[in-house]
Amino acid sequence: MRRRGLLALVVFCAMLLAAGLAAVITDARRVTGGPEATGRAYLDAWAAENLAEMRGLVAFPPANFLEAHRRFDADLQVLSVKLTPGAVVARGEWAADLPFQGVRRIRELGEWKFSSVLRLAVRDGAWKVVWTPATLLPGVAADERLRLAKVSVPGTELLTRQGRPLPHDSGAKAYFDGLAHRVDRAEEDPASGWAVEAVSARTGASRSLVVFRPPTHRTLRTTVDWWTQAAAARALDGLAGPAAIVAVRPSTGEVLAVADRLPGLGAFFTAYPATFARLAVERLKGGGLRRAAAGLGFGGALTSGFGGVCGTVRAAGNAGAPAVDAAGRDSVTATPVCMALVAAAVQNGAWRPPRLMSERAVGRLETARVPAPRRLPAKPAAWLRRMMAVAGTTAGLPAGVAGTAGTAPAESGADHAWCVGYRDDLAFAVFVENGGTGAASAVPAAVRFLDAL
Structure with missing residues (x-):
């Protein structure tokens, strides 16, 4: 009897397992549509100005969905929009991204090109668009309204190294504008143009x-590379808060990308606490950290053509201070461009100053002398390369990428997140303000950036 009871129990459990598996398979088969079909349908409806159909394709659309689109087009006098989808990128079994390129035609002004990403996910048994205000235009906050304003513009237009304008919404426009004004400093009255401005309803800042x-x-x-800049900008689209990605060429110091969504051109001008432990603690003793940091640009201005700073290292106050400095705890601060240069120096064996234009142009724009390359000691540099190769794999970076990720304390809020590394003749730094751990925010952004190259 006891054996028959046990056998019956086993059969009953097997039946339950089979029924559960069948239910899961049935539920999976009940999902209607697919990410590509849903995304393309949404973009087609958008281009046709069919707001009702768009709303039906959105998961839990906000109450102001229709008004947000109508106000956007009215404020900017948008006559039409053309949208071109890219390839779907799966984010697990039930989520996906559909990047797309767009061209808005503005009344009397011409075409406005932009890039964005549709977030898609399965909701209530169907593939839907996960809509936020950033779907209309990445980088615009929920409390910002857009307007057209007459502005002064430089007489010089700066282009990428390919001779193309910057990718739109890429986070480098302020750098190009500043460089153009520097080039134009001897010009008379600049010409006038029109700008699309984002105005904060809370502060009035534009x-x-x-x-x-x-x-x-x-x-x-x-020196900015169009494709690298576009990859950096789109990698930041997945982050809600301030962040930056800077990429440089280790063999020359050329800046290949600067996607800066930090306040005040922070990628070049704001030094944040930096995680230096994996680069310094085991190699440097006594005052060695400060001397090595000076050789990597710390404590001085950068001669990029646009200026910039690297960061600071606080003087050791006691015997334990060098280790504290090396851990980056309130003593070592660095700008994202500085950290990209550190990674570049490790890869190449020499630190080079960054530059956004040709060496000749930078020499004309900078009042300070452009420093010569500085060789790193061979043995420590080789050790750092080996260490970063192992750390890059541990951090979850793609194959062939050497790098390291870390966390640094912030004055308020969550910790800052860093990820620095290199692959071949490209070095990069990802910084996420109050991003928490490097693994949670900076590394995924770095992976998106590298995968897009």
């Missing part, structure tokens, strides 16, 4: 998103 300029006198190429 910032320019895109400028429609009159015919320019001349164009100049920078």
